[in-house]
Amino acid sequence: MAKPELTETPMQGDPATTIFERSVEGRRAGALPEPDVPETPMDELIPKRLLRGKPAELPEVSEPEIVRHYNRISRRNFDLDTGFYPLGSCTMKHNPRLNERVAALPGHARLHPAQDPRRAQGALELMWRLCEALSEICGLPYVSLQPSAGSHGELAGLLLTRAYHADRGEERTKVLTPDTAHGTNPATVTMAGYEVVKLATNERGGIDLDDLRARADSETACLMLTNPNTLGLFDENITEIASIVHEAGGTLYYDGANLNAVMGRSRPGDMGFDIVHLNLHKSFSQPHGGGGPGAGPIAVSERIEPFLPRPQVVRRESSNGAEPAFDLDFDRPKSIGRLRGFQGNFGVFVRSYAYILSLGGDGLTEASETAVLNANYLLARMSEGRTGKFAPVAFDRRCMHEFVLSGAPAKKELGINTLDVAKRLLDFGMHPPTVYFPLLVDEAMMIEPTETETRETLDAFAEAIDSILAEAEDDPEVAQNAPYTTPVRRLDEVTANRRPIVRQPLSLS
Amino acid sequence: MTDDDRGRMLDAIGVGSVDELFEDIPADVRLDRPLKLPDGLPETEVFDRLAALASRNAHAEAEVSFLGAGMYDHYVPAIVDAITSRSEFLTPYTPYQPEISQGGLQAMFEFQTAMSELTGLPVSNAALYEGPSSVASAAYLALGATGRKKLVASRGVHPHSRESLVTYGAGYGSEVAEVDLDAGVTDASALADAIDDETAAVFLQQPNFLGAVEDVESLAQRAKEVGALVVVACDPVALSVLRPPGQCGADVAVGEGQPLGNRLDYGGPSFGFFCATEEHIRRMPGRIAGETTDVDGRRGFVLTLQTREQHIRREKATHNICTAQALNALAGIIHLSWLGKRGFVELGELLVRRTAYARERLAALDGVELLHQAPVVREFAVRLEAPVARVLERCAAEGIGAGYPLGRDYPEHEDGLLIALTERRSRADIDRLAEVLEKAIKESRANAPQAGTPGREAEDVPA
Numbered sequence: 001m002a003k004p005e006l007t008e009t010p011m012q013g014d015p016a017t018t019i020f021e022r023s024v025e026g027r028r029a030g031a032l033p034e035p036d037v038p039e040t041p042m043d044e045l046i047p048k049r050l051l052r053g054k055p056a057e058l059p060e061v062s063e064p065e066i067v068r069h070y071n072r073i074s075r076r077n078f079d080l081d082t083g084f085y086p087l088g089s090c091t092m093k094h095n096p097r098l099n100e101r102v103a104a105l106p107g108h109a110r111l112h113p114a115q116d117p118r119r120a121q122g123a124l125e126l127m128w129r130l131c132e133a134l135s136e137i138c139g140l141p142y143v144s145l146q147p148s149a150g151s152h153g154e155l156a157g158l159l160l161t162r163a164y165h166a167d168r169g170e171e172r173t174k175v176l177t178p179d180t181a182h183g184t185n186p187a188t189v190t191m192a193g194y195e196v197v198k199l200a201t202n203e204r205g206g207i208d209l210d211d212l213r214a215r216a217d218s219e220t221a222c223l224m225l226t227n228p229n230t231l232g233l234f235d236e237n238i239t240e241i242a243s244i245v246h247e248a249g250g251t252l253y254y255d256g257a258n259l260n261a262v263m264g265r266s267r268p269g270d271m272g273f274d275i276v277h278l279n280l281h282k283s284f285s286q287p288h289g290g291g292g293p294g295a296g297p298i299a300v301s302e303r304i305e306p307f308l309p310r311p312q313v314v315r316r317e318s319s320n321g322a323e324p325a326f327d328l329d330f331d332r333p334k335s336i337g338r339l340r341g342f343q344g345n346f347g348v349f350v351r352s353y354a355y356i357l358s359l360g361g362d363g364l365t366e367a368s369e370t371a372v373l374n375a376n377y378l379l380a381r382m383s384e385g386r387t388g389k390f391a392p393v394a395f396d397r398r399c400m401h402e403f404v405l406s407g408a409p410a411k412k413e414l415g416i417n418t419l420d421v422a423k424r425l426l427d428f429g430m431h432p433p434t435v436y437f438p439l440l441v442d443e444a445m446m447i448e449p450t451e452t453e454t455r456e457t458l459d460a461f462a463e464a465i466d467s468i469l470a471e472a473e474d475d476p477e478v479a480q481n482a483p484y485t486t487p488v489r490r491l492d493e494v495t496a497n498r499r500p501i502v503r504q505p506l507s508l509s
Numbered sequence: 510m511t512d513d514d515r516g517r518m519l520d521a522i523g524v525g526s527v528d529e530l531f532e533d534i535p536a537d538v539r540l541d542r543p544l545k546l547p548d549g550l551p552e553t554e555v556f557d558r559l560a561a562l563a564s565r566n567a568h569a570e571a572e573v574s575f576l577g578a579g580m581y582d583h584y585v586p587a588i589v590d591a592i593t594s595r596s597e598f599l600t601p602y603t604p605y606q607p608e609i610s611q612g613g614l615q616a617m618f619e620f621q622t623a624m625s626e627l628t629g630l631p632v633s634n635a636a637l638y639e640g641p642s643s644v645a646s647a648a649y650l651a652l653g654a655t656g657r658k659k660l661v662a663s664r665g666v667h668p669h670s671r672e673s674l675v676t677y678g679a680g681y682g683s684e685v686a687e688v689d690l691d692a693g694v695t696d697a698s699a700l701a702d703a704i705d706d707e708t709a710a711v712f713l714q715q716p717n718f719l720g721a722v723e724d725v726e727s728l729a730q731r732a733k734e735v736g737a738l739v740v741v742a743c744d745p746v747a748l749s750v751l752r753p754p755g756q757c758g759a760d761v762a763v764g765e766g767q768p769l770g771n772r773l774d775y776g777g778p779s780f781g782f783f784c785a786t787e788e789h790i791r792r793m794p795g796r797i798a799g800e801t802t803d804v805d806g807r808r809g810f811v812l813t814l815q816t817r818e819q820h821i822r823r824e825k826a827t828h829n830i831c832t833a834q835a836l837n838a839l840a841g842i843i844h845l846s847w848l849g850k851r852g853f854v855e856l857g858e859l860l861v862r863r864t865a866y867a868r869e870r871l872a873a874l875d876g877v878e879l880l881h882q883a884p885v886v887r888e889f890a891v892r893l894e895a896p897v898a899r900v901l902e903r904c905a906a907e908g909i910g911a912g913y914p915l916g917r918d919y920p921e922h923e924d925g926l927l928i929a930l931t932e933r934r935s936r937a938d939i940d941r942l943a944e945v946l947e948k949a950i951k952e953s954r955a956n957a958p959q960a961g962t963p964g965r966e967a968e969d970v971p972a
Binding site: 012015016018019020023027028029030031032033035036037038039040042045046047049050051052053055056057058059060061063066067069070071073074075076077078079080081082085087090092095098100101102103104105106107108109110111112113114115116119120121122123125126133136137139148149150151152154155158159162163182183184186187188189190191192193196233234236238239262263264265266267270271279281287288289290291292293294295309330336337338339340341342343344345346347348350353354356357358359360361362363364365369370372373374376377379380381397398400422423426431432434437454455481483486487488489490491492493495496497500501502503504506507508 | 510514515517518519521522523524527530531532533534535537538539540543544545546547548549550552555556558559560561562563564565566567568569570571574576578579580582586588590591592594595596597598599600601602603604605606607608609610611612613615616618619621622623625626627629630631632633635636638639640641642649667669670672673675676677679680681682722724726748749750751752753755765772773774775776777778780790796797798799800801802803804805807808809810811813814815816818819820821822823824825826828829830831832833834835836837839842843845846847848849850851852853854855856858859861862863865866884886901905910913917932935936937
């Protein structure tokens with residue numbers, strides 16, 4: 001196989017220029033309304049020492065220049081609408097555009113969060129109905145929509161755990177997390193003032209029960225678990241795990257990052273979990289936005305309910321036969337309080353509610369079934385031939401919605417590591433899998449195709465990986481130096497860390 | 510997916526049915542019935558249902574709204590929608606692969622530059638969830654930086670931020686002491702008394718929740734003396750005219766980013782910003798974009814200082830945040846570019862002048878007096894000589910959202926109303942507010958005749 005020619009692509013020849021570097025004094029885009037009140041000098045209204053001396057150095061650019069600038073840089077992004085994006089644990093499913101349209105309706109988009117609840121009945125009803133749907137999907141009776149993302153939901157979950165134990169007069173100090181956990185789990189444990197206790201993984205990719213039995217004790221506040229876990233494997237011992245933790249007096253927290261595998265098939269509440277967070281930007285199709293916005297509602301069991309964040313959306317039945325009214329309930333004396341301002345990421349709730357209405361119960365179940373079918377199909381394709389040889393599956397089992405390969409043989413025998421495979425994939429117009437996670441798999445590649453991809457796309461991905469490995473059999477340098485066709489090639493992250501340049505020097509030197 | 514696809518895929522896997530793929534789920538935790546949710550609907554019907562719900566909300570096109578309290582009905586330029594709805598920005602995730610994420614990374618870098626300009630602090634992250642949780646995140650940074658746990662917050666800080674501080678504090682073991690306001694602004698001597706050498710951070714808000722401009726520099730002094738961090742939560746639009754916190758002794762400036770390019774959305778999604786002095790760069794929460802070069806020497810951008818973050822550092826991370834609000838921060842930098850250096854100042858000055866006009870106009874009304882005389886930017890507080898809830902209801906019946914009642918958050922201001930302006934509220938709107946408010950107060954006074962139905966009152970409005 002011939003080495004790719006290093007001819008500069010047109011985009012590579014176009015140097016990155018920031019909006020600030022396009023600034024020319026005196027240019028502008030937006031115009032404001034003409035002053036219609038007396039133009040009193042500013043320092044007569046606000047004492048001079050409290051006023052800004054010099055204006056902030058914002059760009060001075062025309063509207064066409066702004067549009068061209070951001071369109072131009074947008075083309076330096078790869079995105080889900082352009083190609084396959086099997087980023088494990090991130091559930092990069094299609095984002096229906098209907099959801100954007102309904103979120104933008106003025107009744108949603110221009111509704112002030114402090115509007116009197118009696119005059120925001122549509123919004124509160126939508127939130128209440130979304131809570132009902134999420135409660136049914138999770139198999140847990142109560143939902144708070146307040147957390148802004150999964151990590152925020154995790155923090156809420158551990159603060160709820162703390163409040164629950166405190167209410168029983170107990171102070172517990174430890175939270176159990178398996179070594180396969182997402183990094184947000186241990187980070188949250190520390191932030192919530194607990195100590196992390198790591199649990200070992202057994203040969204089937206689940207929690208090592210003996211290790212769990214040895215570590216679950218009267219100090220245990222909670223077990224945080226993702227099921228299916230980050231290996232894409234459903235822990236078959238879940239009932240046993242739940243009873244060990246509950247017998248020790250701890251709560252059971254379900255990280256809903258992988259809920260897309262089990263909707264309508266199995267419910268965290270039925271597995272014994274007390275608290276679940278859901279990532280609305282994963283299973284419920286909110287666009288990922290280049291790193292947000294998302295939302296991380298939590299569903300909880302009866303015993304956790306008194307501690308839920310406030311306010312809670314409630315439906316109050318009418319006594320005189322009128323329609324029920326929706327309201328915000330602040331009167332929650334045992335609540336952990338607020339985690340953020342106002343009611344949460346409502347715009348995300350609108351999109352997710354529209355998604356749930358579109359799919360219905362059967363559609364959500366089918367989404368999970370197809371996600372699992374797609375992942376198993378891709379795993380079957382990739383277990384054969386070169387990929388099976390050089391990047392075998394880490395745990396040889398049927399997977400759920402994602403699976404993890406180990407590129408260790410490729411590294412040893414071909415001289416290309418997982419990073420090289422990922423970087424070479426960029427030249428194929430595909431987003432790489434999540435790499436080097438979970439940590440217990442050497443040279444890990446975590447692949448989540450989602451339900452919205454076709455068989456042809458999955459085939460093309462399997463073939464791309466195969467050809468990257470074939471290429472490496474001939475000449476590993478091709479992958480080692482990849483990518484070649486992207487707007488920029490491999491970037492110097494070491495210098496960026498040692499001498500961070502995190503802004504342009506303008507009025508601050 | 511067609512039956513043919515499914516059949517072929519099952520064959521390739523070597524199973525006879527999709528059910529077999531779920532056999533790892535033990536029978537006792539399988540859901541053996543369909544989800545109790547309605548059947549799926551076609552796009553037209555979903556649209557109609559959502560539109561019907563939306564129509565039951567009194568939004569800012571259905572009334573003239575003077576609601577603020579942290580979120581403001583600014584005009585969002587059309588180009589913000591056009592650019593942020595591009596697939597290239599809307600549908601990727603966090604830029605873990607920088608070679609194919611230069612657009613998002615560069616936008617973060619530009620955003621960081623703009624936020625540093627606004628706050629006068631040299632380091633900005635690429636955004637957190639929203640305002641109040643950013644305030645609580647600043648406390649977490651302060652704990653790490655000082656090794657202390659005590660927090661002191663002015664009651665001028667947004668009630669949602671103070672409540673979030675307490676909620677988060679229950680986790681990392683901090684208590685929050687609150688300091689009262691005096692004449693609308695933070696009581697300087699009470700603040701100084703509340704701070705001691707165990708104080709990790711002092712929290713102020715600029716302008717404060719009652720709209721008053723604080724003298725941050727003076728208030729910061731005591732904290733500086735004892736080595737506590739000064740955290741200032743700011744309205745980014747007010748920073749167009751106010752001295753930036755970085756020049757007033759702030760170590761950290763945070764805030765709610767909604768006024769920059771983000772719609773109200775009943776409270777979110779928006780973004781939180783987080784800026785700090787250089788010494789805290791390795792303790793910052795969240796993503797930070799940094800400039801670098803590629804192997805061929807081309808300029809490029811990467812996520813930098815990632816050893817702070819949860820996906821690398823796990824339990825030793827400086828914060829647990831992963832998904833943040835990248836698209837909302839992009840809206841922020843586009844809006845700021847659209848306003849530009851001059852337009853941003855013009856916006857601030859317009860707000861200050863219209864607010865001065867509104868304040869004077871309302872203070873002259875029978876039954877209204879100013880709650881404080883401190884200087885303000887875009888929001889001010891008044892006292893009403895009639896029950897606030899009743900007045901608000903009457904104003905609403907006339908198509909006016911007169912403001913935010915202060916009673917829930919400030920029991921001592923049961924008669925208080927907070928009134929906010931944006932560039933969308935003209936002098937004519939202010940005059941209309943004055944007219945409607947005066948009438949509503951008159952009709953709501955304790956000795957006024959019992960109100961009729963809102964519909965009948967509406968007929969009394971002069972044409």
